[in-house]
Amino acid sequence: MSQVDGQIPAAAPAAAEDAAGRTVRGWLVPAIIGSALLMQTLNATVLHNALPTMAEALGEEPLRLNLAITMYLLAAAVFLPISGWAADKFGAKRVFVASIVLYAFSSAACGFADSLSELVIARLVQGVAGAMMMPVGRLVLLRTTPKNELVGAMSVLTMPALLGPVIGPVLGGAIVTFGDWRWIFFMNLPIAVVGLGLVLRFVPNVAEQQVARLDVIGLLLTGLGLAGLIFGFENLGRDIMPAWAVACLFGGGFGCAAMYWLHARRNPDAILDLSLFKVQTFTAAVVGGSFMRFAMGATPFLLAMLLQIGFGFTPFQAGLLTFMSAAGALIMKTTAPPILRRFGFKRVLIINAVIVAASFMAYGLFRPSWPQWAIMAVLLVGGFFRSLQFTSLNGLAYADVDQPQMSRASTMSSMFQQLNQSIGIGLAATLLHLFMTWSGQPQMTADTIAPAFMVFGVLSLVSLAFFVRLPRSAGDEMNGRTRED
Structure with a gap:
């Protein structure tokens, strides 16, 4: 049988199979894992935009509803340390599948909640499931992808997940404006079914031969x-x-x-390998990057409060505006690898840190008199550069980590990210309370919300202290740069 007939020559089945395997690892597996993570990002962005409406339906103050976010992040942060060990012990694919199923069931429980306490309990269970998704999914890539292809693979991994922030604000705004807020949780169920089928069919199981005691x-x-x-x-x-x-x-x-x-x-x-912090690039990405991630965790919550409570927009109107931030992040995904190859991690992180900090502060300048196109433009630019920083930090974290430590590095990085979001949201709520108290306002207004963006913008600049110490060649193996570049 000839190749013209569309058949593989008998002499080269192994080579063809290996090429097919590389193709799957190169884009299909990251895309499938990212699609499963779509549930998390979609749910998070929809929930932020729906908080004021949910608070009214449950008879709670809007600021109290941030418990539904904080408790999820708390559960995720607490259970993240065990995710790497569980993946090694039972197999990454098994753990990933179990987390999808548990996430779907807990989403249904959130949708049926009739009080804040019931919602918080369901969100705690949802956080346990979410704790296993990202680190275990990332672990599959870290163990099957060469370092010089890792930045591209992670970009593919995060692109489906970024659809959540793109469509989430608009979808969430439409649901709570024209329908019932409970559907922001029920819509996870069909996504879970499709994601589960794709993971079972295509994602390989990666397990360690020797697993330490828990x-x-x-x-x-x-x-x-x-x-x-x-x-x-x-x-x-x-x-x-x-x-x-x-x-x-x-x-x-x-x-x-x-x-x-x-x-x-x-x-x-x-359970957590502290020796990882002896690796300069890992410390700069995980610890130094935390100061920007504080602001990233707080921004969706603060924007929902500013646009809906401060400006009086409907959830749907607010969603149409804030989705531009995620749209900018999605556009960036195709440009991050060439930018990093051209300028290197150190230069990108330093310059971009200043731009990102300025974008956070610019959000605090929003006023109801601003034309909506101007607000959308600022959000689009801010989302682009914020996502570039996030992609750079994710890639740099694993640049100098040895393969045997990848599991623990993934767990440590994910735990810090979840903790950073928790701190960001908690700090945001605290700042809003303090600004209300200082101004003598009994309720939140635009003037008591806007200053919080300024605080987070200044705080994110602390990361520069970590980035300026990096060598010029930091992470070059990850993006294929040479000294001549």
Whole structure:
């Protein structure tokens, strides 16, 4: 049989099979994993835009509804440390499939909730499922993709997930304006069914041959520490808990973190590998990048409050505006690899950090008198450069990490990202409360919301202290740069 007949020559089946495998690993698997993650990003962006309407339906203050976001992030942060171990023990594909199923069931529970307490409980379960999705999905790529192809593979991975922020604000605004807010959770069910089928069919199972015993003590210390810190930020300055109780939360959180540091020094199989912070590029990306991620976690929440409560827009109107930020991020995905090859990680991170900080501050200048096209233009530009920074940080984090440490590096990076979002939202709610108190306003207004963007813009500039110390060649293996470049 000839090649003209469309058949593979008998002498080259292995080569053809290997080429097909590379094709699948190159774009199909990242796209499928990213499609499964669409549930998370879609749900998050829809929920931010729906908070004021949900608060009214449940008889709660809008600021109280941020508990539904914070508790999800809390559960995700607490259970993230176990995700890498579970993937090694039971297989990445098995864990990924289980997380999709659990996410779908908990989404249905959120949709049937009749009170804030029921919603928070369902969101906690949803956070446990979400804790397994991103790190385990990323782990498949890290173990099957060469480093010089990793930036491109991660861009493919995040493109389907970015559809959530693009269509989420508009879809969420339409649902709560013209329908029932419960459908923001029910719509996850068909996505879960399709994603589950694709994962079962195409995503390979990646497992370690040797798995260390689960570090139960480390898991408890990290879980209690993260819970204390997140609840501390959640209640800071709110007058919901007495000051001594908030201080105890912070003290317990930092105390558990210190105890874990002592525990990890004596335990080579600790649940979180602290030796990763000896890798400069990993520390710069994960720790230095945290200051920008604080603002990224807070921005959707703050924009929903500003546009709907401050400006009086409907959720649908607000969604039409804020989706431009995600549209800019989606446009950037095709340009990030060539930008990084041309200028390198260090230069991009330094210059872009200033641009991103300026974009956060520009959001605080929005006023109801601004034409909508001007607001959309600022959001589009801000989304583009913010996504470039996010892609750069994600790639740089794994530039100098050895293959045996990839599982723990993925877990550590994901845990920091979830924690950063929790801190960002908690800090945003605290700032809103403080600005209301200082101005003597009983309710949120545009004037009490806008200054929060300025605070986050300044805070994001702290990351420059980490980026300027990087060598000029940092991450060059990831993007194919040479010294001549």
